[in-house]
Amino acid sequence: MQGVDPAWLPDEAFRPIGTRRTLIRGSGPLVDTVHGEVAQACERFGGSVSREPGLYDLVFELTGDDGYEGFTYECGDGCTTVTASGARGLLYGFFHVVRLGEAAFVREVQREEHRPEWALRMLDHWDNVAVHPVMGQVERGYAGGSLFWDDGRARGELERVRAYGRLLAACGINALAVNNVNVHATEARLLTDRLGEVADIAGALRPYGIRTHLSVNFAAPVLLGGLPTADPLDESVRAWWAETTARVYEAIPDFGGFVVKADSEGRPGPFAYERSHADGANMLAAALAPHGGTVHWRAFVYNHRQDWRDRTTDRARAAYDHFVPLDGEFADNAVLQVKHGPMDFQVREPVSPLIGAMPRTRLAVELQATQEYTGQQRHVCWLGPMWSEVLRFQVDGVSCVGELARGGLVAVSNVGDDPFWTGHPLAQANLYAFGRLAWQPDADPGGILDEWIRLTFGAEPAAGLHAIMDGSWRTYEKYTAPLGVGFMVQPGHHYGPSVDGYEYSPWGTYHFADRDGVGVDRSCATGTGYAGQYAKPWAEVYESPETCPDELLLFFHHVSYGHILHSGKTVIQHIYDTHFEGVEEVEAAGAVWASLAGSVDPARHARGTERLEEQLRSAREWRDQVNSYFFRKSGVPDAHGRRIH
Numbered sequence: 001m002q003g004v005d006p007a008w009l010p011d012e013a014f015r016p017i018g019t020r021r022t023l024i025r026g027s028g029p030l031v032d033t034v035h036g037e038v039a040q041a042c043e044r045f046g047g048s049v050s051r052e053p054g055l056y057d058l059v060f061e062l063t064g065d066d067g068y069e070g071f072t073y074e075c076g077d078g079c080t081t082v083t084a085s086g087a088r089g090l091l092y093g094f095f096h097v098v099r100l101g102e103a104a105f106v107r108e109v110q111r112e113e114h115r116p117e118w119a120l121r122m123l124d125h126w127d128n129v130a131v132h133p134v135m136g137q138v139e140r141g142y143a144g145g146s147l148f149w150d151d152g153r154a155r156g157e158l159e160r161v162r163a164y165g166r167l168l169a170a171c172g173i174n175a176l177a178v179n180n181v182n183v184h185a186t187e188a189r190l191l192t193d194r195l196g197e198v199a200d201i202a203g204a205l206r207p208y209g210i211r212t213h214l215s216v217n218f219a220a221p222v223l224l225g226g227l228p229t230a231d232p233l234d235e236s237v238r239a240w241w242a243e244t245t246a247r248v249y250e251a252i253p254d255f256g257g258f259v260v261k262a263d264s265e266g267r268p269g270p271f272a273y274e275r276s277h278a279d280g281a282n283m284l285a286a287a288l289a290p291h292g293g294t295v296h297w298r299a300f301v302y303n304h305r306q307d308w309r310d311r312t313t314d315r316a317r318a319a320y321d322h323f324v325p326l327d328g329e330f331a332d333n334a335v336l337q338v339k340h341g342p343m344d345f346q347v348r349e350p351v352s353p354l355i356g357a358m359p360r361t362r363l364a365v366e367l368q369a370t371q372e373y374t375g376q377q378r379h380v381c382w383l384g385p386m387w388s389e390v391l392r393f394q395v396d397g398v399s400c401v402g403e404l405a406r407g408g409l410v411a412v413s414n415v416g417d418d419p420f421w422t423g424h425p426l427a428q429a430n431l432y433a434f435g436r437l438a439w440q441p442d443a444d445p446g447g448i449l450d451e452w453i454r455l456t457f458g459a460e461p462a463a464g465l466h467a468i469m470d471g472s473w474r475t476y477e478k479y480t481a482p483l484g485v486g487f488m489v490q491p492g493h494h495y496g497p498s499v500d501g502y503e504y505s506p507w508g509t510y511h512f513a514d515r516d517g518v519g520v521d522r523s524c525a526t527g528t529g530y531a532g533q534y535a536k537p538w539a540e541v542y543e544s545p546e547t548c549p550d551e552l553l554l555f556f557h558h559v560s561y562g563h564i565l566h567s568g569k570t571v572i573q574h575i576y577d578t579h580f581e582g583v584e585e586v587e588a589a590g591a592v593w594a595s596l597a598g599s600v601d602p603a604r605h606a607r608g609t610e611r612l613e614e615q616l617r618s619a620r621e622w623r624d625q626v627n628s629y630f631f632r633k634s635g636v637p638d639a640h641g642r643r644i645h
Helices: 011-018 029-045 087-100 158-171 185-191 195-208 235-251 277-291 315-326 384-392 425-439 445-457 462-469 472-479 538-543 550-556 571-595 602-634
Strands: 021-025 048-050 058-062 071-076 079-084 109-114 121-124 127-132 136-138 175-177 211-215 257-260 294-298 334-339 363-368 408-412
Touching: 011 029, 011 087, 021 029, 029 048, 029 058, 029 087, 029 195, 058 087, 071 087, 079 087, 087 109, 087 158, 121 425, 127 185, 158 195, 158 425, 185 195, 185 211, 195 211, 195 235, 235 277, 257 277, 277 294, 277 315, 277 334, 315 334, 363 384, 384 425, 384 445, 384 472, 408 425, 425 445, 425 462, 425 602, 445 462, 462 571, 472 571, 472 602, 538 550, 550 571, 571 602
Parallel strands: 021 048, 021 058, 058 079, 121 175, 121 408, 175 211, 211 257, 257 294, 294 334, 334 363, 363 408
Antiparallel strands: 071 079, 071 109, 127 136
């Protein structure tokens, strides 16, 4: 599209396919999509595409349409062949060849089987239809406005929506929710009288195999249906949902299902009727079941009106305490959607113990591509390594998160109507990495990064870009909240430092720093008992400051400033050192970026320069505020005599 960054699908990525003779066997809408992609590449680069037998360099063959998303790939005797028994599989096989580039045709490969780890690989858009007076058009959005909505109306730019679906399919994403989980009055109507607008979006995404979902308001029977109650066990309520859902499927036959945030941060839910989360989820699951749909019930439930004086209440415990007693009570087509950590997408927090504690419930793990707490797409923060650590974490010492999340992988999207899609051009890598890890959770994140760089920027700037991005998550961690304690951000918008910003608030996000030490005691022996929610060996590891990993020490323990870390440093010296180091690493990244001016598209380079300048300013502010705060609290000087205000 003119004026929109091509991201990881520039024309040049299609040259290897576009210069060859290609045969396509099979029929159907997604096969037509593959044919159209190949034909466009051939028109540009001089190759040919046919459906007739003959001699070919490349063959795409659909052998049936059983819904399977996997494919086989092989290369030998001068021909590369992709075979699939499902149309989506053929589409993903096509993009596999695109990613391989010229290597797909010059390297002999025995028959390989490729299949996604999860059937559901989904993005949640926190897009508001009407502009919210506080959260704006996109809640926690840092890439301009919404792709779908504009100040109360459908945006209607379906060509761009289709281009978005193409980018998502190219990295393996197959589902999308088009509106915010905080469903306000205007958004609620997408379920009924504004359903046609959702159907238009679904139609634009369908050619690339993306199933559309809706976030719904639990109180919709009252708001939209005129009923006196939304009690999930009330027969009139259940009938309303069944009838309304049937109408959704009449308009969108491949509709994926509902996403629900209930009894969380003021949203309505089943608690108002003395019903459980399972009661609420199962009511919606029953309405969706005849149509093959799924309800995604978010587990982000906690007391957001906590008394900061009360150290017995622990927000980190909340999801486990609410949902573990309900294990086995959720319907088969109900998925409990669990944030990867117990708090709220911090730069460092432990994996949620809930993920390993509900073996009879389908769980989906939720990540956050939009950088709410990791620099808001003004800072370079490549999240692939963080997500990889999460997915590889062995919750019970045996099974990793990737094996336990039977309901799929979900991320909050970082995309808006920005010409670069994600605000910061380098933030595109997080969206790409989510898709690739959702397909293959044990994939090497460094390899994914290099793949994205090669596709997006080409070979010339690759080494410099890798140097800027590869350690950027840990760089961000260094100059922000230390040792897993989290938050310390400006209240409300969450950008920039405010060490005590939430310390006396009702949100449960405390660090408890005083003149002697810092951190939250979550041990069983003397604290909130949160550490005991983990299975062995982690319950034992996290229980003691002596065995707790340094990077999570202040999440699990309140320790003195003189406490010696496993690294050999004191807590206070670690705080000073990492904050100085983090700024130095941002300075170095800026210098590398500047050196790439001749090998990166000028518009991309200008945007990146602007963002890196802001990152450096912000990193210095973080360094100075955090170091000064803890120097004034502790009275302990920096061992190296550096300036602390």
